Structure formats: C-alpha cells, structure tokens
Amino acid sequence: MLLLRPFSPRSGRRPHVGLSINRWALLALPAIGYLLVFFLVPLIVVSLRSVTEFPRPTTDSLSNYARFFAAEANLRVLANTFWVAAISTIACLAIGYPYAYLMNIVRPRIAGLLLIAVLVPFWSSLLVRTYAWQVILRDTGIVNSFLLDTGVIDEPIPLIRTTLGVILGMSQILLPFMVLPIYTVMRRIDPEYTKAAANLGAPPLSAFLRVFLPLSLPGVLAGALLVFVLALGFYITPALLGGPKDTMISQFIANAVQRGNLDWGIGSAMAVVLMGLTLAILFVASRFVRPQDVFGSLDEGS
C-alpha cells in the first residue's frame, strides 16, 4: 500500500526531502524488468551471434556482415524495404490526415465512432486481415470477378502480387498509428486560432494552410515516424500480397533463421543492420519529433 499512496505531481515537491524519485515511478519497475529480460537480453544475444556464429570457421568476426553487403539481392531487398515503408507512410498520411481532421471537427459522439472505426481492425489478427486482402485482390477475387462479370475487363488486372497490393495491406494495418498521433495534436490546437485568422480576413483555405496545418505538423511527423519504423519490420503482408520484387528484409531474416543450414549468424547480422538503420532514423527524427506527440495523452491541461 505504501507504493500506492497518492503523490501529487502538482505540488512539485514531496513533503519531506530525500530521494527525488517519484514513487509512482516504481510502478514502472515490472515493465522495465520485463523489457530487460525479454527485449534487451535477446537483443544482446542476437548482436553477439552476428559476430560469433559462422557457417564455416573463420577468423573474421565481421564476415557475416561482409557476406550480407556482398550479395546484391540483400541490398536490393533492403532498399525495397525502405521504399515500401516510405510509400506506406505516404499512403497512411493521405488517408489519415483528413480522417483525423474529420474526427477533430465533428461532435464528440461522432468522433468516438470514428475512433472505434479506425481501431476495430486492431481487434482481428494481422494474418486474418491479410488473408481478407487476398480474397479481395486475387485474380479470382472479389474485385476482378466483379469487373470480369460486368465486362469491364477481359483479363484479370494484377492487384495481388504487386507493390500496390502490399501498400494496400500495410497501410490498412498501419493506419491507426498515423491517425491517433495526428488527432492527439489536433485536439490540442485551440480552435480560437483559426477563428482569429478568419476574423482577420483569411479565407478558410488560407486559415487552414497557414494556421491549422503548421500547428498540426508535430502530429504528422510523429505519425509518419511511427508508421515508417513499424513498416520496416513487416513480414507476413509482403509475403502474402507481394510479388517476388516486393520482398522485404524481414522475409530474408526469417529464411536465414528457418531454412537451409540454419544460418543464424547472417540472420542476426541482417537484423542488426535493420535495427541500426532504424535507430539512426529514430535518432535523426528525435530532433524534430517530441515523444509526447507520439505517445501523448489527450490531456489538454498540460
């Protein structure tokens, strides 16, 4: 019970001087412990494996990395991974920004319904949703069957096993990660600003572009970062909806781990390369994005 004694952050100071740790922070200990054991330790193991495990004995501890960068297919797939992640991010932004804007201007009840609509897909598994896309996009699927039956087309149009298919599948799954940060930031924008702009003679479009849009940009950056980083690790969706040229690096990692001579060394090296690039992006982005815009609450008092 001692741990749970309320402590008011507003007072700014605890009643008696001592450790300046907020006791509430102790509640995070289980989470920190969990991350240490189940995230940090495996991460270290994987990193070590990439410089210690080789299919054939070697003295070059970086030989897995050398092999990775020597194979053109790896570089091609790595580049494609970033390309697909970028397109998915743009697609999510194109759909997500107007959606969040709509949520922001309608009555709270409607906004709640819109929120549920964007979250409901979260409650079914990624695999199920990807299979649903297969049913829609395949040559014998819903779209092509309809177009063939109505005589619009003579041959099925390629939807599945294309980059378009991958982008559709991925952006549907990633959309909530774009909508929520943008909506969070939009909610914090004082509606009086746009009204003031209008009072001063700005037409609606101009008021939006010069006042509202710049104020909402932190949410856009946060959402884009979240979506982009998550997209880099996608595995099932490109495997089921993409063609051979849409292969992403996670598929290569899975292949290395599960197949052939179980080459976990190079699989680990691939994972470390992807992680390193992701961290580099996060590092650069952290100069432009505030964490509270990514994970922030709807608390307008702050």
Add this chain to the structure above:
Amino acid sequence: MGPALRLSMVGAAAAIFVAACGGGASTAPSEEPSLAPSGEPSAAADICTSPPTADGKTLTFASYGGAYQEAQRKGWLEPYAALTGITFQESEDSSNATIKSQVETGAVEWDVVDVGNDFGLDANAALLEPLDYTKIHKDEILDGFAGTYRVADITYGVVLAYNTDKTAGAVPAGWADYFDTAKIPGKRGVYDYSAGGIFEIALMADGVAPADFRPGGPAYPLDLDRATAKLDTIKSDLVFWGSGAESQDLIGKGEVTMSLMWNGRAYSAKHIDNKPVEIQWNQQIVTADYFVVPKGTPNKDLAMDFIAWATCAQNNAAPSNYIPYGPTNKNAQPAADKVPDLSVSNAATAAYFDDAWIVDNATMLEDAYQAWKTR
C-alpha cells in the same frame, strides 16, 4: 468476466489433461502380456510386434500438424501407445530452427521429430543423435532413405498438379508443359524455397532426364545458370506459395492453372475440397519426411524404440490409410485401395533429390535463388 474466464481455464486444463493422458489411459497395464524377452539379440526382431513396454513414460512427438499429423497419430501414435503404455505429447509445429534452439539452450523438449528432406544430414550432426540401427531395420528401408541421423518415415511426391477447368481438357505431360505457357496458358504455382524442387523442374523442362536426379546423379551439382535461364522464361507467370495449404488453395480456386505441389495437397484439393484438380505423376520428385532425434533428449532409447517400430514393415504403411503418403519400408503393404494415390506407386519416371548436396550447398543455393527471384 470472472466465471467466463475461469470456465475457459478449466476447459483448457481439461484439454491438456486429456491430451496428456490420451491413449495411455486406455491400456490396462496389468493385462499387458509380458512376453517381451529382455535378451538383446531378439529384442530387435520382436520390436515390430511387441515393442518394449513403457508404462508411465512420456514421449514428445513433433510433426507438422493438420491432416498429416492426424494420420501419423491414428496410424502410429495411438496403436503404439496402446501396445506399450507410453503417453505421447504432441507438438504440431516441427521446425529445424526449433530443434536448433532446443539443443543449443540445452532444453530439449522434443524426442522424435518429423522433419523435411532438407535436414538431418551430416551438416546437422551437432544437433542430432545418431539413430540406433541395432533396433531399426535399415536393410528394409528404401535405398538412400536411411542415414546416420535420420530415417524416412513417409514418402511423398513433388508433383505437377493441374486444374482441369483451367487447362480446358489439355493434359500437361510433364515439366516442359509447365514451362510452356503458349501451349497451356495460365499462371504456375511453385514452392517459394530453393530446396523445394524449383531448380530441378526447370532443368527437367529443359531436357535433363529425371533419372539423372538422384543422390550422386549427373544432374548434381545443379546447373543453376541453366535453371534460372529457364525460369526466366515464365517468371512473370509464377506464383510463389509458402505453405502446403496455400498451394491447395491456389490450385483449387484456379488462381493458378498448374502448380508444383506435394501430392497429398493435390489429393486434398480434389477429394476434400472437391475441386477439379488432377496429378501428373510423370517426372515427379519422390522425397520423404524423416524422423530425427534431437541431441541430448533424456528419452533417447524410448525414441529409438518408437522409430524402429514405426518403420517396421507391419506398421510403416498405417498412416497411408488416412493420407496419401506412402511407406518407406520396402516390405510395407499399404491398403490396396490407397496404392494408386501414393508417390512410390507412380515412380517409374520419377526423379530424386540429392539431399546431401542440397544441404551441403544450402547457402549457395538460397543465395542464388533469392538473387534470381528478387532480380
């Protein structure tokens, strides 16, 4: 929330209990005839009919789940449990990677594992126990299908299956027709794995004789440049599948006109899904799944007993009653009505993988495959 949660937990616990006690509980140990002599020389001779009793013992069996493991369960696990009093625990997600992680971490949970043809050779020696051929009748196993660390438990075919609605009456005669999209138009399904037969079928389509594909045969080492050049001719028509279920779905729906697939999946598309799917046995690749024993299992001897029993002539064909996968014991007799659907019954013009070469060159093969595929 409370009662519902508790109820589901009770259900789960009951399911685990039933699974853990299945089979073993139905045998009354006291009625077990104790005629198994303990003399070592005759033990091997008797193992097929009266394997050593193992009351109270548990053996963990890992295979690939679904109808396949169901057939192994009915054909082997249940009868063996009834004979010996042993209890089987099952895992339905066999994977080479899991064997590696269990052995490397010293936490070996699987005793007998059903693996594919790309595993269990000398390259994997660090992960596996050598099999006990004083118990297993090696001379009765099909030539080349019993190795130091693995023995084949079932055989199947990598076959050309076709959807008769899509071929409009045409019958593809072999892999050359699979590559001839002018003759029979439509997409072609193929296993998305370098060791799954894709290079072999390209070479057969290009004129290499099926008989050249065998362990140590002239088709190995594979001519990958020739194979990828042939594959390039139909690359845009290829649909890559990653699981047996996916291949069955693609051919059944007519999403592909033909597919390289496992004969059991083609059979299921026709007889379970009732789709217009037929098999061309010509130029099939006969291959197998294998039993292996992960290194360091505490139940090694029990595992060897079971493997020896399941590969005996009397017992080896039992799963064929439930799925069209054939025996590996030359003397095993599948039920007469099952014979026509088995790979080994249609093997006159078959090819065989050189698994040793494939496994020794796995990295090179996979790199070449991915380079071609993503190009």
